Amino acid sequence: MTAVAQEQQQSIESDLCRRWRPALVSFFLRRIRNEAEAEDLAQEVLLRALNSKTAIDQLDGYIFRIAQNLLVDRARRQQVRDSHASAILSETDADLYELDPERIAQGREQVSSLIAILGELPERSRTMFILYRLENMSQDDIGQIYGISANAVKQHVAKVMGVLVKKMREKT
Amino acid sequence: MKLVHDDGEVDRDQQAALWCMRLSEGPLSEAERAELTAWIETPANAEAFHDQASLWGVTEAAATAPEMIRMRGEALDSYRRGHADRWRGQARARPRWVLAGLAAAASVVIAVGAMTLVRFTDLPVSGSADDRAARAVDYRTGTAERSVAVLEDGSRLTLDADSAVSVRITDARRDVKVLQGRAGFEVAKNGRPFAVTAGDKTVVATGTRFSVELLGKATNVALYEGSVDVLGARAGGARKITAMKPGSALTLPAFGDVDSAPPRIQSARAPLWEAGQLEFVDEPLPEVVARFNRYAARPLVIGAGVPADIRITGVFEANDAAAFAQGVAALHGLTVSRGDRETVLSAGSGAAR
Structure with missing residues (x-):
C-alpha cells in the first residue's frame, strides 16, 4: 500500500x-x-x-x-x-x-427533537458539539480557537451531550 | 474518568458521554476496560450509557438534515472566524512558518465547509428544477487564507485571500458570481456552459483554466489554457466584447461600457497567486496595495503625499506586505510607520511618525 x-x-x-x-x-x-x-x-x-x-x-x-x-x-x-x-x-x-441508520432516519421524531434542542443551546456549546461530533475535528483544534485546552473541550462537549440526553428524555 | 460536581454529585450522563467519546477514539486499554465494566455494573450507569450511545446514533442520522446542515455551516463559519481572529491576534509574535501553518489550517476548514454545503445541494429535492436552480453555494476566504474546492461538476475552484464567490450549478448551466477578490477556475469539460460574472462582465468557458478578479472598479481576466469569451451586459442582453487567447490577461471596467475605456491586454503566465506569490508588471501602487491587503493581517495604507504615479514591477511573497512596504519606501524615498492597526506608507524619508 x-x-x-x-x-x-x-x-x-x-x-x-x-x-x-x-x-x-x-x-x-x-x-x-x-x-x-x-x-x-x-x-x-x-x-x-x-x-x-x-x-x-x-x-x-x-x-x-x-x-x-x-x-x-x-x-x-x-x-x-x-x-x-x-x-x-x-x-x-x-x-x-x-441502530440501522435508515431505521433511525425513520424515527424522525428523535432527529427533529435533537435538532430543536440543539437550536436552543447557547451558540458556543452548539458550535463545539457540532465541530467535535459532526465535523470530526480534534479537541486540540477546537480548543485552539477558544483559547482553552483539549481537556476543557472534552469536558465541555461531554456536558453538552449530558444536557442533550436529558432533554431528549423529556421530549420523548 | 471521574466527573464530579462542586457539590460532589457525579453526573452519569456526562460520564456516559465521556465514555462514548473515549470509545469513538479506538480500543480501550486493559485498565480502561476494567473501569468501564465496573462503572456499567450500576444499572443507572448502564442506562445512561445506552441512552448516550443512542444519542450518538441519532446525531449521525441527523447529520444531513437540512436544518442540521445549516447549523453545521454556521459552526464552520464560526470556527473559521475564530481562526482568523487568532491569526490576527498573534501575527506579530509568531515566526512566519507558523503563520503559514495557520493559514493552511484555515483553508482546510473552508474546504470542509464547502463540501458540507455541496452535500446540501445533493439532497433529494422534491420541488421543481427551478427550486434546484435557486440554490446557490457561497465560498469565502478571510484575510490571508487561500482555498481550493472541487465543485459539484468536477471543476476546480481556487479562491484567493479575502475573496468570495457564489456558485450555482444546475442541469443546464454552471454560473459563478465573483462577489469579491479573485477566483481561479479549472473547468471540467461536460458540455454545460461555465459562466463567471464579475461586475456586469461575464466570462464564458468550456474546458479551460482561467481567473477572474474584481479589483477596485476593474474586472481582471487572465487566461492560462483554452479559450474564453468575454461578454458585457447590455440592455436587451449580453454583448460579446472579445475572445481571449491563452496566455493573455485583460482589464475591463467592472461596470459600464468598455468602448469608453479600451481593455488593457497583457501577457499572463502561470498563476503565481495560487502559489502564494504576487506578481506585478508596471501596475499602479494603489492596485498593488489592494492586492497585498487581501493577505495582510495589518493592512497597508497609502498616506498623504505619496506620489500618485508610482508603479510596481516584481514578484513578492503575498504574506509579507511589510517587506514589500520597506522595499517600496527605500526605492521611492518614502517612510513606513506603524499605526494602531495598519502600516502607513507616507512621503518624506527619515521623518519617523
Whole structure:
C-alpha cells in the first residue's frame, strides 16, 4: 500500500470509529454484557467494513448487517453449550435493526427533537458539539480557537451531550 | 474518568458521554476496560450509557438534515472566524512558518465547509428544477487564507485571500458570481456552459483554466489554457466584447461600457497567486496595495503625499506586505510607520511618525 493509500485508509478507519464505535459497543454490550467481548465484536465489525469493497457512503447500512451477522453467528456457536442462547437469538431478531441508520432516519421524531434542542443551546456549546461530533475535528483544534485546552473541550462537549440526553428524555 | 460536581454529585450522563467519546477514539486499554465494566455494573450507569450511545446514533442520522446542515455551516463559519481572529491576534509574535501553518489550517476548514454545503445541494429535492436552480453555494476566504474546492461538476475552484464567490450549478448551466477578490477556475469539460460574472462582465468557458478578479472598479481576466469569451451586459442582453487567447490577461471596467475605456491586454503566465506569490508588471501602487491587503493581517495604507504615479514591477511573497512596504519606501524615498492597526506608507524619508 502506498503512503497516500495508507493515510486514506487510516482516515477512513478513524472516521468510521468516530461515527459508529460507541453505538456498536452499546449494541453488543446490551446483548452480551461483557465489555471486552462487546468491544472485540465492535472492532471486528469496523474491520470487516473497512476491508469490504462497499462504497464509503453505503458503509453505514452495511455496518449493521455485519453486526447482526456476528451476533447470530455467536448465538449459534453458543447454542451448543448454552440452552439460553436461543432466547438471545430470537430477541436479537426482533430489534437488530434498531441502530440501522435508515431505521433511525425513520424515527424522525428523535432527529427533529435533537435538532430543536440543539437550536436552543447557547451558540458556543452548539458550535463545539457540532465541530467535535459532526465535523470530526480534534479537541486540540477546537480548543485552539477558544483559547482553552483539549481537556476543557472534552469536558465541555461531554456536558453538552449530558444536557442533550436529558432533554431528549423529556421530549420523548 | 471521574466527573464530579462542586457539590460532589457525579453526573452519569456526562460520564456516559465521556465514555462514548473515549470509545469513538479506538480500543480501550486493559485498565480502561476494567473501569468501564465496573462503572456499567450500576444499572443507572448502564442506562445512561445506552441512552448516550443512542444519542450518538441519532446525531449521525441527523447529520444531513437540512436544518442540521445549516447549523453545521454556521459552526464552520464560526470556527473559521475564530481562526482568523487568532491569526490576527498573534501575527506579530509568531515566526512566519507558523503563520503559514495557520493559514493552511484555515483553508482546510473552508474546504470542509464547502463540501458540507455541496452535500446540501445533493439532497433529494422534491420541488421543481427551478427550486434546484435557486440554490446557490457561497465560498469565502478571510484575510490571508487561500482555498481550493472541487465543485459539484468536477471543476476546480481556487479562491484567493479575502475573496468570495457564489456558485450555482444546475442541469443546464454552471454560473459563478465573483462577489469579491479573485477566483481561479479549472473547468471540467461536460458540455454545460461555465459562466463567471464579475461586475456586469461575464466570462464564458468550456474546458479551460482561467481567473477572474474584481479589483477596485476593474474586472481582471487572465487566461492560462483554452479559450474564453468575454461578454458585457447590455440592455436587451449580453454583448460579446472579445475572445481571449491563452496566455493573455485583460482589464475591463467592472461596470459600464468598455468602448469608453479600451481593455488593457497583457501577457499572463502561470498563476503565481495560487502559489502564494504576487506578481506585478508596471501596475499602479494603489492596485498593488489592494492586492497585498487581501493577505495582510495589518493592512497597508497609502498616506498623504505619496506620489500618485508610482508603479510596481516584481514578484513578492503575498504574506509579507511589510517587506514589500520597506522595499517600496527605500526605492521611492518614502517612510513606513506603524499605526494602531495598519502600516502607513507616507512621503518624506527619515521623518519617523
